[in-house]
Amino acid sequence: MSHGVQHRLLVGTICSFLLLAIAPVSDAGSYRARASQSDAIVTQEDITADVEAEIKVGREIAARILGRFGVLDDTRLTRYVNLVGKSVALNASRPEIEFRFAILDTQSVNAYAAPGGYIFVTKGALDLMQDEAELAGVLAHEIAHVTEKHIVDELRIRGESKSSSAGIAALIGGSTDAARVALQQAVDQAVGILFEKGLKQEDEHEADSVGTLFLTNTGYDPKALHRYLQRVAQIKGEQVEVVSSTHPPFHARINALGSMMAEAGMKDLEMPRAQERFKQHLGNN
């Protein structure tokens, strides 16, 4: 082998090693952290601005939800729901969000989440629950809508930062007339989603799965949300307005959640339901 060939071979070998050394580590599969790789180039100020914009829109939506149904005037029960909900929130993601909970004064069976951590459950839904784990499961589902930013992504809510996209994203953090109009349009759109159109079916399924994970991490029976959904699905009659028009069919949700729990090894877990404490506050049988 000539001297020149040896030289080229050696240089080629060196270059190969250098490329291997600086190549990104290929972790098995992509994951949420890579999806938010923009965190590496977005400042803390940008993230705070985004969350502030999310809260700004969320509280407007929350006021509309409260205006539509009215809030149940029961301080003790509301405090109990907040303790259950905040327990789950502590065992979830997005610690930058202050989750808050209220009970809507209606016999319809439903629950709602607004961006920024505003969570609602109806009196009708509470009356159907049999233990604290089921309450935690329903609240965990709504918390998951916030942690996974389902409505935020639908509305593309962003603060005023260089990470913002155009249109409503750039305007929503401002105080101009255009910003106010953009805010109200976003709120109108979100209310339409919550009360009429519904979120994407995949978002509802994700909220069921993610919520069940949060429920389990908190220490409650992981089967609670699944059990509650099965009970709601059995309700017949015109007296009860059941959540269905804005959600996927119950059988689809129940089957999907059951499969997830089986795959994750949750189905055989025996964990607390906190039935007694629930009865003390709700007075159910």
Next chain:
Amino acid sequence: MYRVILASICTLAVMPVCAETLYVQSVKAKVLSAPSFKADQVLELSKGDAVELIEQKGAWYQVSHSEHQGWVSRLLVAPHPPRSKVSYISGEDAETIDKGARVRASKVATAGAARGLSADERRRASTETVADFFALHRMETLSVENSEVMTFMQGVKQ
């Protein structure tokens, strides 16, 4: 010259691959011996604890922490430390609302009943019937201490 180059190649060949660091976001996160909730617990991490990512398998990450290795749900960790709470303050002139007053937005008649709201919310509360900022304010000012929540969580085990 070639000895120097050869030494460099050998150094590069044994350089450790930089692992990704993830941080626990929830108040606690269990690390299990296998990617299943049926598996045995290896250890329990606390909020802010850093782990090194080894591998991903579905909804699970295999991680290492100190001398331990195990699997944690990917939903409970993120590539940044937990962020501080972000709050939203409604208006510069917010005052404490009268706790006894449950007034719907459409029934506001006096300035006194609108205490606790920003100027913009007071204006809108008096003209709109579809938003209840009074109830929102009560929702936002309901105070529940973290210590109370932690004590309440202990009751779940009973």
